[in-house]
Amino acid sequence: MEAEFEALVIDVAAAPSAVPQPKAVKPVHERSAESTRTKQATTSNPTAAMLQKRLDKTFAEDKKRILDGLETARGCDNSPKGFVDPVCLPLMYLLNAHPDYVTTSSCSGRIALFHSLTSEGGSDGGVKRGNLKARGWVFVSHELLTDRQKSEIVESMHNPPITLDDKCEQAAAAASAQPSEAQEYQAHVGESTTFSPPSYGELSLKCEPFVMHVQCRTMESAKTLLSAAVSDAGFRNSGVVPPGARIMVGIRHAGLSLDVPLILGDGVAICSQDENTSLMSRQYLFELLTLSNQKLTENFRRIGILERAVAKRIGTEMTAVEAPSS
Template sequence: MKPARKKPSRTGEPKPRPFPQPDDVSAQQQKQRDKEFATHKTHILANLQTNACDLSPKGSVDVKCTPVMNLLNTHRDYVTTSSCSGRIALFHNITRSEVCWTDNKTATPKPRMKRGDNAALGWVFVKHGMLHPIEMAQVVRFLCGAATTPEDVALDAAQMEKHAAHVASVSGGANSHGTTSSSPPAGMYDGEVEGVLVEAQASGDEAAPLPVPTCGTVSIKMEPFVMHVECRTMEAAKLLLSAAVSDSGYRNSGVVPPGKKIMCGIRSAAGLGLEVPVVLHGVNHVASQRGYVWALLGLANEKMEANDKKIRLLEKSVAARVLPA
């Protein structure tokens, strides 16, 4: 017969630890997140006053972003971390695989603006707004040269007149009737103009205009509005997302799942942007396509006009949906 087993002594046994309740964990995490959010928001708002951490080519906040930014940054649940109101640009890039040599063993002038790879010029021309006719003519002249034939002179004159009429209609309509969701917003032709081309023309050296790069790619671009917002809670992020997607049509917006930070990215739907290479591997494919360049710039302006309307709609949506909360 087997001897009876002795029951193990309970003395000295560790007592079972109570399993933490989900509500307690959530409250603790939110308390820590609130503290980190408040610290980060204070830091960001302080830097906004001096543009201390602005890494954009222009080095400052876009004026057209400030109404939405002010609404969000004065709310306890939000702080904007980055933004761009949209821009029309000529951008020059050289890939690492391209070998670029000229008689002077240099492909292009040294870069004078950010985001150009290697010896690229980067932002040749950039404006955060619609292009005035004179600005469109600057780009056409850079890519296609001066108008030397009667046909080119007539084309430039017709295009200048066409786009000047649109500027006048927009300015007159905005001043007379105000701005609605379907009308062009006032000031949409306003915006900072920068770039290597602008610097070269400002120098007044007409004898040596900036040449079209003989290496790399030059593209005409229209990049739409984008904004990133840090949110204090997931509920606040969902509310902002509804204002962006459902009310304003920013279909590519989304919320990053909460980790240390809850981020809401506000982006336009596909189709509002534009990127057309006009110089490929140093070959200028639009040198004799003056009408095509005018058409591309006109299309970029149309997209920027739609972009500006959506920014105004977003401002109204945020004010209506987010601020009352």
């Protein structure tokens, strides 16, 4: 009897239970988090699609306007001089040939002398330029300086300094004359190194490296361009502006810049008129200009690397494109 009872117990234990097992219930906080994620997933895509639609519309309008401007005489650019530097043209055409990019402004790099006034120097606030007191860009070159140009700059810095009254008289006399278009262009881009250093304000020697701003259609295309600039070509100070009305990539590298004051606010200059120190100051300024050339040379080399990196990243073959005829 006991043996039969034990066998019955074993059979019951081995048989599958006919009673349905309760399902596992997730905790309330897990169910709430999952619901939130689901809700976000269903609402984020339409929002992203609407944003991208607006970006596409703005991008298409901007690209058409910019490319139409580039077809005009000398091209059209947002840089101060208003047209594209020849060194930037290969990269510019490479990017503009791609449906996701359009260049908005650029500078291939330059060596310049810049005159300004600051609030500490007696002006009525901030840096002043473009008026009789502050002369702004006294000299600008987007190419390497020749030895003759360097010598002219050195000699010009040793000329008698021009006073503010003298500058006003010269400006009044120049206003009465009608300069030719060639003279206006020469004065604008700073091709002439013939000038007299001011006795007021600040005059600085600047070497400013390549910079380019590119409008992108999507964030993915912006990231691709940024990878080419930073990882491949070493433009470490590049960045992307998050999506707003536009997606912009700025390509730059501050490591090749130079900014040396030649005249301080009180008129003290590194180039002395004294015969005992004149030779030393001339040599010093000449070497500064030589150093600027070296930085600009490295700058041009990196632009070439960037061109090849962009061509590889965006999958566009580099083709020789002639600049718009003037």
